[in-house]
Amino acid sequence: MTTQELTLEPLTAEAFTPFGDLIHSHERDYFLINDGQCRRYHRLAKVETGTDGGAILSLFRPRPISLPHTLVLMERHPLGSQAFVPLAGQPYIVVVAPPGPPPAVADLHAFLITDGTGVNYHAGTWHHPLLALSPGGDFLVVDREGPGHNCEEHLLEGIRLPVAPV
Amino acid sequence: MTTQELTLEPLTAEAFTPFGDLIHSHERDYFLINDGQCRRYHRLAKVETGTDGGAILSLFRPRPISLPHTLVLMERHPLGSQAFVPLAGQPYIVVVAPPGPPPAVADLHAFLITDGTGVNYHAGTWHHPLLALSPGGDFLVVDREGPGHNCEEHLLEGIRLPVAPV
Numbered sequence: 001m002t003t004q005e006l007t008l009e010p011l012t013a014e015a016f017t018p019f020g021d022l023i024h025s026h027e028r029d030y031f032l033i034n035d036g037q038c039r040r041y042h043r044l045a046k047v048e049t050g051t052d053g054g055a056i057l058s059l060f061r062p063r064p065i066s067l068p069h070t071l072v073l074m075e076r077h078p079l080g081s082q083a084f085v086p087l088a089g090q091p092y093i094v095v096v097a098p099p100g101p102p103p104a105v106a107d108l109h110a111f112l113i114t115d116g117t118g119v120n121y122h123a124g125t126w127h128h129p130l131l132a133l134s135p136g137g138d139f140l141v142v143d144r145e146g147p148g149h150n151c152e153e154h155l156l157e158g159i160r161l162p163v164a165p166v
Numbered sequence: 167m168t169t170q171e172l173t174l175e176p177l178t179a180e181a182f183t184p185f186g187d188l189i190h191s192h193e194r195d196y197f198l199i200n201d202g203q204c205r206r207y208h209r210l211a212k213v214e215t216g217t218d219g220g221a222i223l224s225l226f227r228p229r230p231i232s233l234p235h236t237l238v239l240m241e242r243h244p245l246g247s248q249a250f251v252p253l254a255g256q257p258y259i260v261v262v263a264p265p266g267p268p269p270a271v272a273d274l275h276a277f278l279i280t281d282g283t284g285v286n287y288h289a290g291t292w293h294h295p296l297l298a299l300s301p302g303g304d305f306l307v308v309d310r311e312g313p314g315h316n317c318e319e320h321l322l323e324g325i326r327l328p329v330a331p332v
Contacts, residue, residue: 025225025304034295035238038228041304043311047213047221055213055221057249057286057308059191062204072201083223085306087253087282116253118306120223129200138191138207140251140284142223142308145209 003158004105005068006095011111019096019109019125021045023085023118045120048081053146060084060139062132069161071095074103074126074154080144084130085118088137092130093161099124102154112164126154131161169324170271171234172261177277185262185275185291187211189251189284211286214247219312226250226305228298235327237261240269240292240320246310250296251284254303258296259327265290268320278330292320297327 009015013022023044030039047055074097086092091114097103103126113119120142121127130139144150175181179188189210196205213221240263252258257280263269269292279285286308287293296305310316 021223023223023225023306025227030227033226034228038226038296040307041225041227043222043224045223046311047223047308049221055215055308056209057187057189057211057213057251057284058209059189059194059207060199060204061191061196061207062200085223085251085253087251087255089254118223130204140189140306141206142213142221145212 003160005160005162006108006110008110008112008162008164011113011117016111018098020081020122021120023083023120024116045083047142048123049144049146050079053080053144055142056145058141060130060141062130064132064135067161067163069131071128071156071159071161073156074128076124076126076152077144077150078124078152079146079148079150081120081123082143083118083120083141085140086116086137087140089116090137091133093133094119095128095131096121097126105159108159110161169326171326171328172274172276174276174278174328174330177279177283182277184264186247186288187286189249189286190282211249213308214289215310215312216245219246219310221308222311224307226296226307228296230298230301233327233329237294237322237325237327239322240294242290242292242318243310243316244290244318245312245314245316246289247286248309249284249286249307251306252282252303253306255282256303257299259299260285261294261297262287263292271325274325276327
């Protein structure tokens with residue numbers, strides 16, 4: 001079996017548009033609230049839950065990976081979005097593929113995040129489970145609770161993340 | 167006019183129960199996901215939106231206060247919860263009062279948060295606008311978007327937060 005290595009792409013809102021939203025305030029519009037004392041960067045992401053679900057807040061604490069790293073599987077949640085926001089600016093990698101049939105290797109995109117930006121995967125976006133690069137820090141997760149089968153998996157084989165400077 | 171000074175109370179889940187949820191992983195139950203590679207501290211808070219609203223993610227960047235500080239007003243959102251989670255562990259103070267009629271001074275409780283814990287105010291909980299103690303760091307805010315009047319205010323006079331070690 002051959003091993004294929006993904007490229008770590010620069011993270012931009014445009015590059016991430018097919019997969020979801022970026023949660024950060026850098027160069028984003030805001031308005032002032034609280035008598036001018038606070039900037040509100042409004043609605044950077046909407047939580048998708050369908051009409052029969054609700055949004056919940058959880059914390060994830062992943063065991064960190066080291067690079068290079070062999071990927072295991074992709075998953076997706078067809079009924080709701082899922083947001084991950086690092087609570088200590090800790091570095092992580094997201095591997096995503098657009099909604100649709102189980103992704104081929106050419107559909108996969110990997111982004112290295114080192115500036116504390118959070119991500120919100122839209123409902124149906126394929127994504128690898130959380131890939132943290134440092135042991136410190138929890139991730140706030142905002143996702144759907146409700147009836148129905150909301151997780152599909154697709155196994156990967158022979159696909160690897162490269163060594164990267166962090 | 168006399169000035170009354172609030173006491174900064176220690177933050178515990180029990181003390182905060184009348185007002186909402188605490189978002190942290192310290193001594194909380196979890197289960198393992200992702201083939202044992204990740205702890206999920208599940209549903210630390212539910213987002214309340216009513217049947218006609220939805221949940222959104224925003225970032226708040228408050229101008230920090232210095233202590234002692236005179237409080238301005240309390241507000242509440244009768245139709246939805248509102249969560250604040252510091253993204254750099256930065257210190258802040260929450261001032262809250264239980265749902266009900268506009269609070270008297272005796273109803274106010276002030277908590278100093280220095281360990282990165284987030285808060286989720288339940289719908290109707292009176293709370294002061296965000297009181298950050300350091301200039302660094304945004305807060306992730308999870309609240310309701312939807313029809314209806316979802317903000318009530320109650321002015322305060324002569325109530326002050328004391329100097330505190332941070």
